[in-house]
Amino acid sequence: MKVPRARTAPAGGNYMPASRVAEPVARFRLRRATLDDLDLLVRHRRGMWEEILEASPREYDAADRAYRRWARARMKAREIVGWIAEAEGGEAVASGCVWLMPSQPRPGWKGTVSPYLMSMYTEKADRGRGLATRITREAIRWSKARGFTVLLLHASRFGKPIYAREGFHEGNEMRLRLAERRVRRDGRPRRR
Numbered sequence: 590m591k592v593p594r595a596r597t598a599p600a601g602g603n604y605m606p607a608s609r610v611a612e613p614v615a616r617f618r619l620r621r622a623t624l625d626d627l628d629l630l631v632r633h634r635r636g637m638w639e640e641i642l643e644a645s646p647r648e649y650d651a652a653d654r655a656y657r658r659w660a661r662a663r664m665k666a667r668e669i670v671g672w673i674a675e676a677e678g679g680e681a682v683a684s685g686c687v688w689l690m691p692s693q694p695r696p697g698w699k700g701t702v703s704p705y706l707m708s709m710y711t712e713k714a715d716r717g718r719g720l721a722t723r724i725t726r727e728a729i730r731w732s733k734a735r736g737f738t739v740l741l742l743h744a745s746r747f748g749k750p751i752y753a754r755e756g757f758h759e760g761n762e763m764r765l766r767l768a769e770r771r772v773r774r775d776g777r778p779r780r781r
């Protein structure tokens with residue numbers, strides 16, 4: 590897939606002060622993810638699902654394997670771009686990705702690809718420091734710089750206030766569940 594080139598030089602890459610930490614001020618670097626980060630991206634994505642979706646360990650494991658294959662192919666094809674927030678010691682503590690998602694043509698939308706922000710996760714110990722906000726802003730900047738006119742996502746209850754603050758609003762997507770999920774976290778079927 591042909592990804593439009595940025596019209597401006599990418600920002601970021603420098604150490605940045607965390608936005609909401611009082612003392613001591615921890616410092617983090619935002620960098621682009623590479624294929625070498627796939628383990629981390631899969632782990633963070635798993636962490637995200639474990640907090641927002643009730644599934645069995647086998648389902649999480651299967652999703653990890655599928656995501657690894659899917660994301661590897663798309664990172665190679667430059668259809669996924671990711672950002673990782675690292676602490677000064679090099680420890681990766683937050684990440685998020687934009688997937689260039691195929692979309693149907695419609696008036697006012699350019700092309701048949703739309704950036705979709707996904708897999709946002711911050712390690713529990715480093716939450717509330719503005720890292721997801723920084724990644725969201727970088728995803729917005731990246732998408733705008735490539736001429737996209739919309740950035741899409743599905744929000745968890747944890748992410749919603751962050752995205753709303755950055756200007757995202759709810760659209761008119763509707764969903765019909767075609768199968769009932771009856772799986773508990775321990776993998777046993779729910780009692781009816």
Ligand SMILES: CC(C)(COP(=O)(O)OP(=O)(O)OC[C@H]1O[C@@H](n2cnc3c(N)ncnc32)[C@H](O)[C@@H]1OP(=O)(O)O)[C@@H](O)C(=O)NCCC(=O)NCCS
Pocket residue numbers: 609636637638640641683708709710711712715716717718719720721722723743744745746747748749750751
């Ligand atoms: C959603 C998530 C990525 C936010 O990460 P983050 O780096 O803490 O985000 P930010 O610091 O930019 O914003 C944190 C906001 O969460 C809340 N928050 C603050 N401290 C927090 C803490 N210690 N723990 C959890 N949430 C906190 C606040 O609403 C805060 O906003 P505010 O302080 O500006 O009012 C993170 O909570 C997470 O990984 N959750 C589980 C997975 C998930 O839901 N991912 C998003 C999918 S759409």
